[in-house]
Structures are given as structure tokens and as C-alpha cells.
Amino acid sequence: MSRIDIGSDAEIKTFIVLNLVSNIFWLMSSYLTAAYIIYKDVNLKILSKRTAISLVMFCFALVSFSLLANYHLDQFFAICIVVGFGIFLLISRLMLISYVLYTRTNRKFYNNVVIIGFNETSRSLTRLFYSSQSNLRFRGYFDDIDEDSLKQAYPILGNVGNCLDYAIDHHISEIYCTLSPESSADLYRIAEEAEKHFIRFRFVPDLSKFIGRKVHVDFIDNMPILSLRSEPMEYRTAQIKKRLFDIIMSSMILLFLLSWLLPILAILIKFDSKGPVFFSQKRTGRNNREFSCLKLRSLKPVNNANEATAQVTQNDNRLTRVGRFLRKTNLDELPQFFNVLMGEMSIVGARPHMLKHTIDFANLEEAYMIRHLSKPGVTGWAQINGFRGEIKKITQLKKRIEYDIWYIENWNLLLDIKIIFLTIYVTIKGDENAY
Known part of the structure; x- marks a missing residue:
């Protein structure tokens, strides 16, 4: 050098x-x-x-x-x-x-806030105020409630009409309203008067009433758009960020690890049993598109289609001696970094299933296809939480789907890095579902 x-x-x-x-x-x-x-x-x-x-x-x-x-x-x-x-x-x-x-x-940086309306939305908002690391300080509710027991149990400071005077006298910075403006004509007047006194007035609509479940709000210009779930990977900047990470990491792994390890494993596979070194199988990718998933061969050559599509079970007689070791250590998955480099997979995502299993599982669980909103991964959130390998019960399938969907809704690059390190840890520690 x-x-x-x-x-x-x-x-x-x-x-x-x-x-x-x-x-x-x-x-x-x-x-x-x-x-x-x-x-x-x-x-x-x-x-x-x-x-x-x-x-x-x-x-x-x-x-x-x-x-x-x-x-x-x-x-x-x-x-x-x-x-x-x-x-x-x-x-x-x-x-x-x-x-x-x-x-x-420091108290001089506090933003004192009050909430108009006492309901489930306002109570959820209060919990967010207390759990967040912001400088918002919640002071109480304003609602036209006559029950004295509620007023004693919760900080209900008065009727809706008293809110503005209280806000002015007690240096309130922000007023959050969880009531519908149609329910009271005074709300618009209170909002306009509040801004004249430099108090910000914010409406908090209960959007779940539209479709009866939690929703995600996005905007096109100033128009709010309701979605069934948050998808961070839907945005172009997030896709570029994840793709760059995949290219850099898979290139490093191919250059520094697979360049010398794959030839060694190939020799062991050829000496152990007859058949090809690599195994290619059609799997379900993003948006239900098919792709050829690469693996190191861990099974003996099969004679019929049923054996080819059957899940690998514990003590499966199709496993070769080297194949058992490869699956236990996840080394059989290494060629999938070529899939990552080609853009068919990501390093982290929901594990891809065989086409037949996709059809079978989709019939068993209606939320199953949601996991295909993102690229499949070499490893995933479900795998490091103990839901990998053979699916024996419907509850295992439900939990795997639950973890895969959670990953799609909560993705960020730090989560990917965390999953990669946890995958290495679980592999070294040993996973009872790895067979």
C-alpha cells in the first residue's frame, strides 16, 4: 500500500x-x-x-x-x-x-395551557402533555358540566364561557379546544378574542369518529388527508435514505465478508451433498410483486412440488448436515444481500414468504397483505422478537403480522440499525426457532 x-x-x-x-x-x-x-x-x-x-x-x-x-x-x-x-x-x-x-x-419558559371540553380526546391530550418532554404546563379543563363529583376529581376550572377571562388573568399561552365548533357558536368568538390577547387557540378534532379507529393525518398544501396508518417509508426522502443505507451496508458485507466466506461455504455444501450451492425460490415482495429470493442450499434435492413448498420443521429430514448449521446461524440467508443490492429486498423488513404461503396466510388473516407495503428484509422486527421460522398456530401468524405492521408504521433509520445489532446478538445467543 x-x-x-x-x-x-x-x-x-x-x-x-x-x-x-x-x-x-x-x-x-x-x-x-x-x-x-x-x-x-x-x-x-x-x-x-x-x-x-x-x-x-x-x-x-x-x-x-x-x-x-x-x-x-x-x-x-x-x-x-x-x-x-x-x-x-x-x-x-x-x-x-x-x-x-x-x-x-425555568418557569419563565413555561407555556401554560388549558383545554376546552372534558371528554376522551381531552383526557388523551392531557396524558400527552404530561408524558412529553415539552415545556407545556397543563392547568385545567373548561366545560359546561354540572356534576360536582367530576369537578372534584378533575381540574375543571369553569364553564366554557369563563375560559377567556381565566386565560387572560393567569397568563395562559395556548388554548386547546376538543369540542366541535358547531356545538357552540361562542367558540369562534373565543378563538378570535384569544388571538387579540396573543393567546394561541388550537382546535383538536376527534378524527377517529370518521372511520371508528385511530387515523394518521397528512396534508396536501393546507388540505388534511386521513389515512389508516402512518407510513414513514412512503415519502421519497425516506426511501432514498433507506436505499442509500441498504446499498452502503450490503456493498460492505459483500466486499469484506461474502468475498471470502461464500467460497468456503460453497465448498462445504458441495462436499456434504449433491446439488447446487445456491437455492432460488419465488417469494412475495413489495406490493405483492414476485422476485427470486437467493439462499444457500440447506435441503436435500426434492422430488415433488409439495416438498418444495412445505415449511421447514424441527428435525426435518430434508435438512443436510451443513444445511442444519447454516440455518441455525442464519448463514443460509447471506446471498440475499445480492437481492438487497438489486433493490428487490432491504436489509431490514418483513421476511418474504413463498408464493403459496402468501395465498394461504392471506386467507387465514385479513391484515396479512399489509406487511407487503414495504420491501421484504434479510432480517426484521418480528424475527428478533421471537417470531421466525415455522408457523404452527394462527396466533404465531397474528403476532408476526402485528410486528411487521408495527415496523412499517414506526420505521426510522435508527430502528433499522437497532434491529441489525439485535439480529447479531440473537444469532450469537441462539434462537430456539432457528432450524
Whole structure:
């Protein structure tokens, strides 16, 4: 490997290249983990995790580049970049966290809020106020309730008509209204008067009444759109972020792991039993599209279609000796990183099932097809929670679907990274469902 000597003519050019590459890698890693995206309510735990993961990804990418580009990073340069930049990140984030903590504990930064309406929506909103890490301080409800027992049990401060006067006298910053404006003509008047006194008035409609379940609200310009569920991966920026992560990680795995491990496993498979090294089978992908899923062959060659589509069971006589080891350690799944690189799969997602099983399971459970809203994965949220392998009971299928749908509704890049590390941990620890 070549080394750029300190003091040589190429030193300045090398530092320029490495500085440029370093900045690009930091932009990519911070974008992938959303390290600089800070919403209204700063979650300090999430912020710290994102920053730490960004730094680890940055260091990994920089070292990988130096190896692939045939460079030895200058020791002083490496210390300045990794240690110096790490210290800068630590100091800047500590300053931000200190400021946020100060504003949350200092009364002059509190936003006092009240709620018009005493109902299930207002009680849910109150629970959110208490559980969130914001500086909102809930003071009480206003509703036309005559029952004294309710007024004693809950902080009901008065009738709806008293709300504005109370808000002005007690320095209330925001009024949340959970009642329908059609139920009281005074609500619009209260809203207009509140804004004249610099008090923000916010309506909180109970949108679940439209379809009888929880809903997700999105907007096209100013028009609210109701959906049955949240899908973070539906947005183009999220798709780009997940695809970039898949390409980078699968390329690294193919280059540094499979380049030497696959030939070894191929030799073991060929010595153990007759048949091909790789096994390709049609599986159900995103939006119910078929694709050819690659695996290392772990079963003996089959003679009929029924054997080919049957689930692998514990102590299955179709398993080869090497195949049993491959399935136990998940090594048979490694060729699926080629599927990831081709865009047919993702590293993390719902595990793909055989076409026949897709039809069978869809008939058993009506929510089954929802799991195909995203790309199938090499590993998934259901798998690390103990729902992998053979499905013996309908309850196992229901739980697998539940975890797969939860993943679709709650996806973020940090969750993918968490699932990858937990997959490695479960594999090393041993999974009783791996056979």
C-alpha cells in the first residue's frame, strides 16, 4: 500500500481530498440518521443516539475509504478528524442539551395551557402533555358540566364561557379546544378574542369518529388527508435514505465478508451433498410483486412440488448436515444481500414468504397483505422478537403480522440499525426457532 509522506509535494492535495471526502461522509451519515433534525419538542435521548451513531458511521466510512483508495491515513490527520471532531460534537451537543434542560426547568419558559371540553380526546391530550418532554404546563379543563363529583376529581376550572377571562388573568399561552365548533357558536368568538390577547387557540378534532379507529393525518398544501396508518417509508426522502443505507451496508458485507466466506461455504455444501450451492425460490415482495429470493442450499434435492413448498420443521429430514448449521446461524440467508443490492429486498423488513404461503396466510388473516407495503428484509422486527421460522398456530401468524405492521408504521433509520445489532446478538445467543 502506498503512503503519502508528510512534507511531500502530494501532501496538500491529499489533505484536500481527505477533507472533502470527510465532509461528504459526515453529510451522508448525519443525513441518514437525521442528526441535525430537531423538532419542536427536543428528545434528548434520541438526539444523543443519533449523534453517536452518526459519528460511528462517519469513522467507519472514512476508514473504509482509506483502505479502498489504498491510503494510509496520516496519524495526526486521523486524530484531528476523529478525536477533534468528536470533541467538537460533544461540546456543541452538551451546550444544546444544557440550554434545553434550562428552558424546561425555568418557569419563565413555561407555556401554560388549558383545554376546552372534558371528554376522551381531552383526557388523551392531557396524558400527552404530561408524558412529553415539552415545556407545556397543563392547568385545567373548561366545560359546561354540572356534576360536582367530576369537578372534584378533575381540574375543571369553569364553564366554557369563563375560559377567556381565566386565560387572560393567569397568563395562559395556548388554548386547546376538543369540542366541535358547531356545538357552540361562542367558540369562534373565543378563538378570535384569544388571538387579540396573543393567546394561541388550537382546535383538536376527534378524527377517529370518521372511520371508528385511530387515523394518521397528512396534508396536501393546507388540505388534511386521513389515512389508516402512518407510513414513514412512503415519502421519497425516506426511501432514498433507506436505499442509500441498504446499498452502503450490503456493498460492505459483500466486499469484506461474502468475498471470502461464500467460497468456503460453497465448498462445504458441495462436499456434504449433491446439488447446487445456491437455492432460488419465488417469494412475495413489495406490493405483492414476485422476485427470486437467493439462499444457500440447506435441503436435500426434492422430488415433488409439495416438498418444495412445505415449511421447514424441527428435525426435518430434508435438512443436510451443513444445511442444519447454516440455518441455525442464519448463514443460509447471506446471498440475499445480492437481492438487497438489486433493490428487490432491504436489509431490514418483513421476511418474504413463498408464493403459496402468501395465498394461504392471506386467507387465514385479513391484515396479512399489509406487511407487503414495504420491501421484504434479510432480517426484521418480528424475527428478533421471537417470531421466525415455522408457523404452527394462527396466533404465531397474528403476532408476526402485528410486528411487521408495527415496523412499517414506526420505521426510522435508527430502528433499522437497532434491529441489525439485535439480529447479531440473537444469532450469537441462539434462537430456539432457528432450524
